[in-house]
Amino acid sequence: MKIVTFVLTEHCNFDCTYCYLPHKNAQHPMSFDIARKAVDYFIENKQEFPETSVQWEFIGGEPLLEIQLIEDIIKYILKQTFKSSHPWFESSTFFVTTNGLLYSSEKFQRLVERYREILDVSVSIDGPPHVHDSNRVFPNGQGTYDSIRASIELWIRQFPDSTTKVTIGKSTLGNICDSVLHLFHLGVRKVIANVVYEEDWSPSDACLFEMELDKLADHILRQEMWPHFTCSLFSKSIGQPIPPEDDQNWCGTGRMIVVGPDGTFYPCIRFMPFSLKSVHARPIGNVEIGINKNLLRPFLALTRSAQSPEKCMTCDYASGCGWCQGNNYELSESGTIFFRHTGVCEMHKARVRASRRFFSHLDCVK
Amino acid sequence: MRTLILMLDTSADSFCYYEPSKNADPMEQDVFEAGLQLAKQNHLDIHVIGCQHVDCYQYHESARDLSFICIGHHHPHARLSVPVVNPLASPLPRKHEVAILRLYREQIDSWVESWWSMSQTCTRCVVVLADVHLWSSEDIEAYAITLEKAGALLKSAYSADKSIQLNILSDLMAITQANDCGAGIDHLTLAPDGQLYLCPGFAAKKLSPVGSLEQFLAYGPSSERLPVSFPVCDVCDCFHCRRCIYLNYITTLELGIPSWQQCAVAHQEREQTRLILNHFHADRKFIEYPAIHEIEYSDPIELLPAASSSEADLYDADNIPEAPPGHRFVGRLIKSDCHSIHQITRRSRALHALSASYPADASITMHKRISDAIKENLETKNQWWASIAKRYTWVPCNVQTWHVDFDSRAVFVAL
Numbered sequence: 001m002k003i004v005t006f007v008l009t010e011h012c013n014f015d016c017t018y019c020y021l022p023h024k025n026a027q028h029p030m031s032f033d034i035a036r037k038a039v040d041y042f043i044e045n046k047q048e049f050p051e052t053s054v055q056w057e058f059i060g061g062e063p064l065l066e067i068q069l070i071e072d073i074i075k076y077i078l079k080q081t082f083k084s085s086h087p088w089f090e091s092s093t094f095f096v097t098t099n100g101l102l103y104s105s106e107k108f109q110r111l112v113e114r115y116r117e118i119l120d121v122s123v124s125i126d127g128p129p130h131v132h133d134s135n136r137v138f139p140n141g142q143g144t145y146d147s148i149r150a151s152i153e154l155w156i157r158q159f160p161d162s163t164t165k166v167t168i169g170k171s172t173l174g175n176i177c178d179s180v181l182h183l184f185h186l187g188v189r190k191v192i193a194n195v196v197y198e199e200d201w202s203p204s205d206a207c208l209f210e211m212e213l214d215k216l217a218d219h220i221l222r223q224e225m226w227p228h229f230t231c232s233l234f235s236k237s238i239g240q241p242i243p244p245e246d247d248q249n250w251c252g253t254g255r256m257i258v259v260g261p262d263g264t265f266y267p268c269i270r271f272m273p274f275s276l277k278s279v280h281a282r283p284i285g286n287v288e289i290g291i292n293k294n295l296l297r298p299f300l301a302l303t304r305s306a307q308s309p310e311k312c313m314t315c316d317y318a319s320g321c322g323w324c325q326g327n328n329y330e331l332s333e334s335g336t337i338f339f340r341h342t343g344v345c346e347m348h349k350a351r352v353r354a355s356r357r358f359f360s361h362l363d364c365v366k
Numbered sequence: 367m368r369t370l371i372l373m374l375d376t377s378a379d380s381f382c383y384y385e386p387s388k389n390a391d392p393m394e395q396d397v398f399e400a401g402l403q404l405a406k407q408n409h410l411d412i413h414v415i416g417c418q419h420v421d422c423y424q425y426h427e428s429a430r431d432l433s434f435i436c437i438g439h440h441h442p443h444a445r446l447s448v449p450v451v452n453p454l455a456s457p458l459p460r461k462h463e464v465a466i467l468r469l470y471r472e473q474i475d476s477w478v479e480s481w482w483s484m485s486q487t488c489t490r491c492v493v494v495l496a497d498v499h500l501w502s503s504e505d506i507e508a509y510a511i512t513l514e515k516a517g518a519l520l521k522s523a524y525s526a527d528k529s530i531q532l533n534i535l536s537d538l539m540a541i542t543q544a545n546d547c548g549a550g551i552d553h554l555t556l557a558p559d560g561q562l563y564l565c566p567g568f569a570a571k572k573l574s575p576v577g578s579l580e581q582f583l584a585y586g587p588s589s590e591r592l593p594v595s596f597p598v599c600d601v602c603d604c605f606h607c608r609r610c611i612y613l614n615y616i617t618t619l620e621l622g623i624p625s626w627q628q629c630a631v632a633h634q635e636r637e638q639t640r641l642i643l644n645h646f647h648a649d650r651k652f653i654e655y656p657a658i659h660e661i662e663y664s665d666p667i668e669l670l671p672a673a674s675s676s677e678a679d680l681y682d683a684d685n686i687p688e689a690p691p692g693h694r695f696v697g698r699l700i701k702s703d704c705h706s707i708h709q710i711t712r713r714s715r716a717l718h719a720l721s722a723s724y725p726a727d728a729s730i731t732m733h734k735r736i737s738d739a740i741k742e743n744l745e746t747k748n749q750w751w752a753s754i755a756k757r758y759t760w761v762p763c764n765v766q767t768w769h770v771d772f773d774s775r776a777v778f779v780a781l
Contacts, residue, residue, distance in 0.1 A: 082720055301597045
């Protein structure tokens with residue numbers, strides 16, 4: 001599946017403490033004309049985009065600051081793919097990631113009603129109010145949980161199969177169990193969670209992480225939540241050595257295309273100017289000239305071995321250990337994407353150990 | 367490190383992929399002398415670019431005792447002069463061991479004649495496709511045709527026992543492993559600004575200096591290898607390609623990733639070399655050189671694995687979801703059947719969404735097209751169910767209300 005992401009605006013109505021976008025601003029909303037040119041480019045160049053299906057994503061900043069634009073783009077894609085009998089007509093899905101503040105607005109609800117069958121929405125929630133509000137705040141520092149509470153309930157009713165992504169930072173490390181259980185109780189059945197890749201996690205962080213995961217596992221097993229609720233922190237496929245011939249990149253950068261507000265294409269939002277602190281942006285084309293194959297090539301050539309240090313290649317816990325390509329690029333001293341920051345190493349090992357215990361107990365329960 | 371290249375002027379003619387600086391920037395005497403000192407201190411060979419711009423003999427007495435290679439120009443005192451030839455100019459005035467033929471896109475059709483004429487006075491001709499990163503697919507196809515012509519001439523020369531070399535067609539016969547140009551590892555370039563660069567290309571553009579003369583004189587060249595990954599080249603056997611990190615950098619922003627054009631021309635050259643070798647092997651000639659096998663790709667990036675999908679192995683993956691209200695589970699579809707109904711369902715959803723996007727003010731033609739498409743899709747859906755109900759014995763044929771869970775491929779029917 002191809003993923004095409006529209007960054008509709010670089011503005012956000014929240015000011016989360018861990019936000020990876022250091023240069024948010026209200027100056028660059030996308031125009032419909034730019035979006036239209038991007039859609040035309042993707043639809044008219046079938047040979048360059050042979051994928052049989054596509055997910056069109058809308059992000060920001062906060063994408064719901066541009067609700068009308070979302071609607072205009074969806075409508076345009078449906079119309080153009082239908083008129084040209086493009087295979088993407090029936091295989092297009094649309095995905096919005098929002099902070100939830102404008103979710104209940106009349107305008108967005110009209111959009112949901114119209115496109116519910118082909119639309120998916122994810123609302124970012126970090127956990128119970130005290131956890132959520134410690135990071136997800138308004139620009140004045142006030143917590144946001146109360147302002148989105150009604151939206152969360154509505155969202156779960158409207159999209160019961162949706163997932164939410166929990167980002168675990170140092171300040172929320174001791175609340176993982178509470179956070180995931182809170183989301184389960186709200187009705188979110190699949191919780192995706194990961195520790196932030198930007199941190200240099202210490203062994204004591206890993207120890208706390210493992211304890212939290214054990215606590216969460218205990219709850220899931222004792223309360224027999226496992227048939228109905230899942231959390232991505234527990235996975236059977238992690239923690240095995242990876243044979244050298246299995247040399248895939250972990251991150252999907254380069255396989256997706258991000259369209260910036262000015263029509264520039266990027267391999268991921270993390271390579272846009274408003275995402276990067278100290279290195280140059282890495283565009284891969286634009287709506288006028290299309291994809292620059294040469295600028296895209298490094299991202300397609302990213303293999304595990306080409307960017308990993310020896311200790312990762314021979315690690316017995318290797319599978320499932322991830323990284324953020326944009327963060328790697330930001331931290332590489334020579335401005336290359338062929339570098340792997342290994343700050344999550346101990347956290348991954350802790351996750352593997354907790355995961356193994358969980359499945360071992362689950363097998364007994366089953 | 368073995369060699370120090372002294373770039374006497376950044377506007378000196380290029381012998382490689384880079385274009386010289388447009389502004390003259392001659393090397394001052396003190397920089398030149400410090401460069402000589404650095405070379406002497408570290409037992410480095412000296413190559414000089416831009417002798418025509420700066421007469422280094424005037425700078426330093428010891429320069430007369432140097433054994434140096436002069437690139438880009440003929441120098442009467444050089445151990446070896448490697449001239450760069452403009453294919454549109456007259457033939458080489460004197461015999462040379464090596465000469466460089468720098469080509470641009472507009473010379474694709476005429477370079478073979480230039481080379482053949484050069485080969486009468488020059489043992490080894492090094493072709494540099496100076497603007498290859500700007501070539502289109504059509505240019506590369508045209509280049510492939512010229513390689514056939516060059517291949518035929520080379521075969522005639524070898525059949526007549528003439529020992530000439532054309533890098534792009536003869537090198538790969540003998541090279542059986544990567545053959546990097548060595549920039550940043552075997553050699554560095556000292557520019558007039560007193561900085562050391564990975565190669566003259568970086569020096570001409572003042573891109574990413576690796577250190578200053580002062581640092582190098584104090585600490586010597588680093589023994590650490592340049593930390594560059596070459597994932598595309600690592601799976602490629604076009605060993606004659608010199609893996610130009612400058613060209614890589616200006617086209618892909620990564621030292622270790624070649625442009626698609628670079629790979630495409632290298633593979634055209636590989637194929638022509640393969641055919642030349644096959645020709646001689648049939649006559650039991652050149653058997654000391656191993657045969658080159660035929661390949662189907664022209665870009666080794668195709669050999670690299672695609673990104674993995676993120677771990678989706680959640681612990682409920684094998685579970686059958688709960689039946690919708692008023693339904694019961696009857697069985698699972700095979701993948702292809704599930705795919706078919708998934709397509710039909712997705713089309714239905716898209717058509718209804720499209721219909722909802724078109725209020726009454728939309729054109730009647732568009733409304734009709736959409737409603738016809740909805741009807742047609744509904745018929746397809748009914749036909750699908752009829753065929754499934756017949757084929758899967760666990761599906762009651764008379765049931766009209768059914769539901770498929772696409773993730774688990776589970777089928778539920780109304781109670």
